[in-house]
Amino acid sequence: MSEGSRLPGDVEPDVCAAFRDALDRVGSKWGMAIIAAASSGPIRFAELHRTIPGISRRMLTLTLRTLERDGLLVRTVYPTVPPQVEYTATSVARELFTSTRALSEWAENNHEKITASRAAYDRNAGTRR
Amino acid sequence: MSEGSRLPGDVEPDVCAAFRDALDRVGSKWGMAIIAAASSGPIRFAELHRTIPGISRRMLTLTLRTLERDGLLVRTVYPTVPPQVEYTATSVARELFTSTRALSEWAENNHEKITASRAAYDRNAGTRR
DNA sequence: CGGCATCCCCATGGATACTG
DNA sequence: CAGTATCCATGGGGATGCCG
Secondary structure: OOOOOOOHHHOOHHHHHHHHHHHHHHOOOOHHHHHHHHHOOOEEHHHHHHHOOOOOHHHHHHHHHHHHHOOOEEEEEEOOOOOEEEEEEOHHHHHHHHOOHHHHHHHHHHHHHHHHHHHHHHHOOOOOO | OOOOOOOHHHOOHHHHHHHHHHHHHHOOOOHHHHHHHHHOOOEEHHHHHHHOOOOOHHHHHHHHHHHHHOOOEEEEEEOOOOOEEEEEEOHHHHHHHHHOHHHHHHHHHHHHHHHHHHHHHHHOOOOOO
16 A cells, blocks of 8 residues: 555654554563453453463463453453453454454464575574675 | 354464564564665665664664564665665565554554553552452 | 674563462 | 462663774
């Protein structure tokens, strides 16, 4: 769309700021995984912990709190014994998740190219200079 | 498309890995700004430094190197005095940039909601619990 | 002009243990 | 079950200075 139509100074600051803002959510190590897992319906703490491999309870809690704070997740507590808590992705989070598709696809399509490029670059590390 | 059709365990690991990979590029504080600035044509080091507010020469250099390594930027050196170096975004980088649009738009559209949600959350910090 | 080298800070996040 | 609390390692990234 904007192929070659922008000028160098045209990196609009608002967009930049908002984009950075998005990345602060998406970019956190576990944020998108949690949103993904919670996008298909309410999910419990332990389920999340099982679903997302490698996450610690600590990081799960922390990330859940920030996501909740940002209005991306709704936390529902059922005052039962033992306690039961459900997390559900809000529509905003689901939109975020969708907005992520293009990036995921790019990642899939170009992962190999990048790996190759990296290998080539490293191989010429000595040659270069 | 996938509205409610996915299962909790359905967070496919490959996609997840590739996505994380993408974020390692996009998620770096200055990566996208640089790619954006270099997407509209060759741009010089000093121009980048001027175009992107707040970046240090150090971080500019570092980010340029990783972007070059990943094949997202092409570095062209003109052996003149004083030396002149141009950076150009590759097609892969431009595709990445495009894949980012959806996310940018989400960020713009929902920035206010998130700020509001955050404020509300913090206001009820004492009330809650 | 276009870097690299050095020092330093602090936010992210892992491991582990305890609790209502 | 669903968290808290504490300690600690790693590294991203800012500030500054020197160089071909």
